Amino acid sequence: MRPFGYAAPATVEQAVGLLAAEGSEALAGGTDLLSLLKDDVERVDRLVALRGVAGLSGIELDGGMLRIGAMTTLQELRDHDGAIAALPALAMAIDGVASPQLREMGTVGGDLLQRPRCWYYRRGFGLLALAADGRSMVAEGDNRYHAIFPTGQARFVNPSSLAPLLVALGAEAVVHGPAGERRLPVEALYQAPQTAEERENTLAPGELLAGVEANVDGSRSAVYEVRQRRSLDWPLMAAAVTLTGSGPRAEKARIVLGHAAPTPHVAAAAGDLLSGQELTPETVAAAADAAVEDARPMSGNRYKVQLARTAVRRALGQAAGMEI
Amino acid sequence: MKGRRVTDDAKRSGFSRRSFLRGGAAGALSGGLATGLLTGEAGAAAADADATETVGPGPVEIELEVNGVASRLAVEPRVTLLDGLRDRLDVTGPKRVCDRGTCGACTVLEDGRPIYACSRLMIESAGRSITTVEGLGSPDAMHDVQQAFVDHDAQQCGYCTPGFVVATAALLARHPAPSEPEIEAGLGGNFCRCGTYKGIRAVVAGGKGGGVTGG
Ligand SMILES: Cc1cc2nc3c(=O)[nH]c(=O)nc-3n(C[C@H](O)[C@H](O)[C@H](O)COP(=O)(O)OP(=O)(O)OC[C@H]3O[C@@H](n4cnc5c(N)ncnc54)[C@H](O)[C@@H]3O)c2cc1C
Numbered sequence: 001m002r003p004f005g006y007a008a009p010a011t012v013e014q015a016v017g018l019l020a021a022e023g024s025e026a027l028a029g030g031t032d033l034l035s036l037l038k039d040d041v042e043r044v045d046r047l048v049a050l051r052g053v054a055g056l057s058g059i060e061l062d063g064g065m066l067r068i069g070a071m072t073t074l075q076e077l078r079d080h081d082g083a084i085a086a087l088p089a090l091a092m093a094i095d096g097v098a099s100p101q102l103r104e105m106g107t108v109g110g111d112l113l114q115r116p117r118c119w120y121y122r123r124g125f126g127l128l129a130l131a132a133d134g135r136s137m138v139a140e141g142d143n144r145y146h147a148i149f150p151t152g153q154a155r156f157v158n159p160s161s162l163a164p165l166l167v168a169l170g171a172e173a174v175v176h177g178p179a180g181e182r183r184l185p186v187e188a189l190y191q192a193p194q195t196a197e198e199r200e201n202t203l204a205p206g207e208l209l210a211g212v213e214a215n216v217d218g219s220r221s222a223v224y225e226v227r228q229r230r231s232l233d234w235p236l237m238a239a240a241v242t243l244t245g246s247g248p249r250a251e252k253a254r255i256v257l258g259h260a261a262p263t264p265h266v267a268a269a270a271g272d273l274l275s276g277q278e279l280t281p282e283t284v285a286a287a288a289d290a291a292v293e294d295a296r297p298m299s300g301n302r303y304k305v306q307l308a309r310t311a312v313r314r315a316l317g318q319a320a321g322m323e324i
Numbered sequence: 325m326k327g328r329r330v331t332d333d334a335k336r337s338g339f340s341r342r343s344f345l346r347g348g349a350a351g352a353l354s355g356g357l358a359t360g361l362l363t364g365e366a367g368a369a370a371a372d373a374d375a376t377e378t379v380g381p382g383p384v385e386i387e388l389e390v391n392g393v394a395s396r397l398a399v400e401p402r403v404t405l406l407d408g409l410r411d412r413l414d415v416t417g418p419k420r421v422c423d424r425g426t427c428g429a430c431t432v433l434e435d436g437r438p439i440y441a442c443s444r445l446m447i448e449s450a451g452r453s454i455t456t457v458e459g460l461g462s463p464d465a466m467h468d469v470q471q472a473f474v475d476h477d478a479q480q481c482g483y484c485t486p487g488f489v490v491a492t493a494a495l496l497a498r499h500p501a502p503s504e505p506e507i508e509a510g511l512g513g514n515f516c517r518c519g520t521y522k523g524i525r526a527v528v529a530g531g532k533g534g535g536v537t538g539g
Contacts, residue, residue, distance in 0.1 A: 003381035006401035006447055010375035018376060031443045034404065035424045046378055047401065051448060075437075099513025100494065102425065104437045105444065231512035232426055 001037045005046040009053055012176050012210065018048045020178055020206030026050055028071060028110035031102055036115060041124050050109075056210055059083050064217025070109025070209045075100070077108060087169075087214075089221035089240065092318075093161045096223075096238075098231035109209045111162050112173075112189065113201055116262075117234055118146065118156035126196055128153045144300040145236065148292070148308065149261035151192035155298070157259045158190060158200070164240035164258040165223050167266065171214035177207035186212060190263035200262060219244045222318035225258075226307045235259055237304055239291075239311035241319050248278045248320065255291055255316075257308055267291035270312065279320045288312040379447075386450035390415060391459030401447045406430045408446035409456065417457035417486040428514030431487035431494075432456045438494035438513070457486035460493055469493045472530055478523030484516045488524055495528065502528060 009015040018024055023045030027033055036042040050056055056071040061082045068077060077083060078094045097103055097111075115121070120129035120137050129137040130153065138146055138155040146155050166186040173186050184202075189209070191202050203209065221242040225235035238258035245251030253274035257265040270291035277283045288309040295305050317324030383398035390413055399408050406423070409415040409432070418441050419429035425443040432441045433455040441454075461467030469492050472478070479485040488511070495502060495510030502510060507528050516524070 001402040003400060003402055005378040005380045006384070006445070007378045008375060014376045018378075027445075027448075029443075030445060030448065031425045031440070034443050034445070037402075038423065047445075049448060052375075095509070098509060099428070100491065100510060101428065101431055101438050101440045101513040105425075105439050230508070232515060 001034075002040070002043060004037075004044050006049065007046060008049045008051070012053060012055060012208070015048055015050060015053050015208055016176055016178055016206050018046070019208060021046070022205070024048050026208055028107040029073065029105040031106050032110060032114040036122075039122065039124070041122060042115075050208065056109075061086055064215050065213060066216045067211060067213045068108050069211040070107060070112075072108050072211075073104055074106045074108065074111060075103040078103060087216045087221060089165050089223050089319075090162075092223040092225075093165050093240070096161050096225050096227070096235060108162065108212065112160050112166070112186070112212070113203075113209060114159055116156035116200060117159045121156060127156060127193055127198075127200060128196060129155070130196075139298055142300060143298040145259075146298060146301055147261050148295040148297045148301060148304045149257075149265050150296060150298070151262050152194045154192040154194065154200075154262040156200070156262055158262060158264050159234050159259065160264070161223070161225065161235070161238065161258065163190070163264045164238055164256040165221060166212055166214060167264045168240040168242040168254045168256040169214045169216065169219070169221060170242075170254070171212050173212055174210045175203065175207050176210050177204060181210075183213075187264065187266065192262035220246075220319045220321075222315045224311045224315035224318060226311055237307035237311050239308065239315040241312070241315045243274075243279075243316075243319050248280075248322075250274050250277060250279055250320075252276075253287070253316075255287065255312055257291065257311070260295075260304070260308055267312070269293065274316075279316060279322065279324075281324055284313050284316045284324050287316065384447060386447055388446075388449050388451065389453040391455060399446050401445060403446050404442055405432070405434075405444040405446045405449050405454070406441035409441060409454070415456050415458060418490075419483055419486060421483065426515070427484070427487075428491060429484050429487040431490045431514065433459075433490060433494060436494075436497070438491055440513075455490070457489050460489065467493065469496065469527065472527040473524075476523045476526040476530065478520055478527050480516075480518035480520050484514060484518075488514050488516065492524070492528055 007018050009018055025044045027047040027049045050071055057069045059080045060067040074094050084091050121127050131137055147157050171186045172183050173189050175182050189201055193200055219242050223240045225238040227235045240256045242254045243250040253271045255267040255270045270287040273290050274287045291312045292305045292308050297305055313324050380401035383400055385398045387396045397412055406418055418432050421427045421429040423442045425440045430441040431438055435452050461470050469489055491514050499506045
């Protein structure tokens with residue numbers, strides 16, 4: 001690793017002040033950031049350690065409102081019986097990160113903001129991986145794990161296991177910055193960059209993610225991941241669903257795909273199709289088809305379209321408590 | 325050292341949290357769950373001008389406890405816990421294999437929790453207690469898990485073994501009599517290229533949990 005400075009602020013205000021300086025980057029559990037620094041994919045002048053910042057860690061369940069601090073580790077969240085009982089889908093998402101060491105170190109904020117796994121990005125070719133002549137290394141190269149919903153020049157996928165669930169739930173992100181606090185849907189934390197300067201998240205310089213909040217009352221959620229290996233790897237495809245209403249009828253359905261697009265991909269048409277409907281093998285299959293209707297797979301990832309269908313069907317089946 | 329508790333969460337060796345970074349930047353650790361989570365107010369009381377100081381990139385003096393011994397050393401912020409242990413403190417049990425948080429050969433306990441030492445900056449472990457495979461037991465006073473690895477012939481080339489021993493101790497501290505899925509999940513962060521998984525599972529299934537957690 002190249003040399004860098006280090007600061008360990010005690011308060012959110014101090015952290016925000018430090019992060020506003022150019023070349024400063026937030027350090028949470030370090031499981032992703034240190035690898036990027038070792039490989040010289042990212043460079044920093046100073047790391048701002050969030051580990052000692054008060055108020056960023058912990059879980060509160062208040063009525064139906066679940067609040068999770070960004071520095072809460074995945075293991076702390078998994079061990080919180082109240083949170084898991086209120087939202088069993090959290091366990092489905094976290095258990096996929098099948099390494100105790102990663103769960104002990106990795107934080108909720110770090111999971112949501114981990115950088116893409118695209119191997120062109122990880123080899124230093126940038127998020128868009130454009131050759132000098134402007135052609136896409138991804139489109140013309142090995143894209144087996146890339147997006148089936150590429151967005152402009154962005155062809156990587158969002159790798160977070162928590163993000164699709166939080167987006168399906170309509171969770172809010174709590175962000176602190178130089179201008180104070182702002183709240184935004186978790187969905188709006190993400191963007192598909194179109195220039196080399198842009199990132200895949202929408203945090204401005206000096207901003208940090210303080211935590212997430214979701215209303216977990218009156219809905220049923222599930223996560224289904226398709227994996228090549230059960231440990232030490234990311235899923236090939238993931239689906240998270242949230243259904244409101246009880247019984248076989250879904251008042252409203254939200255279906256979100258992970259590992260499908262540069263951002264967690266909201267399959268709006270599929271959700272609309274199911275809203276107000278009874279969940280049957282037929283309606284679920286129709287929703288799964290609708291979820292990939294506008295997919296645009298590349299040369300090597302057509303198989304992911306079928307994985308997406310399967311993930312949607314199985315996530316819906318789990319949320320509704322039925323064999324599908 | 326047999327039977328030393330590996331889950332002892334808050335065992336610290338007397339030096340105060342606030343002075344662990346001799347270089348100046350005191351990292352006031354929030355004690356437990358903060359009240360006022362996400363309100364942005366919780367930290368105000370703990371405000372400390374020192375905490376905005378930047379240390380490094382040159383060496384910074386830190387203190388941490390390694391296998392029960394208080395250690396003080398000067399490290400650059402970029403030094404990982406793994407490299408600091410191996411190259412500076414001569415604690416070479418944790419192995420450097422993938423160096424990217426994927427193989428588990430560097431597994432150590434930090435305040436009783438299993439972590440990848442390659443993915444933690446040593447400066448981040450200042451003020452904390454680290455246990456490596458050496459801290460679990462020694463060749464003539466082996467920890468139950470270490471003895472079980474010998475009994476079940478659970479190693480081949482041996483390079484992943486220190487990490488597996490520590491991960492197994494952590495698993496058994498959490499689940500003294502783990503089920504099959506718990507064993508699979510509990511050792512899911514470690515990788516053995518020789519494929520000695522059968523022997524390692526026999527260690528875990530051997531019910532050595534009592535010895536690990538029992539003190
Ligand atoms: C082998 C392997 C398999 C994995 N499999 C999975 C998987 O299946 N599913 C999955 O979801 N993840 C998986 N992961 C990723 C892992 O979950 C992440 O590395 C981890 O959650 C990142 O958290 P961290 O706290 O260590 O983040 P860090 O590495 O500290 O930070 C990651 C990024 O987020 C930024 N950041 C972190 N917190 C904040 C904050 N509060 N505010 C602003 N910016 C912040 C950092 O600046 C950095 O850019 C895997 C990792 C490995 C190594």
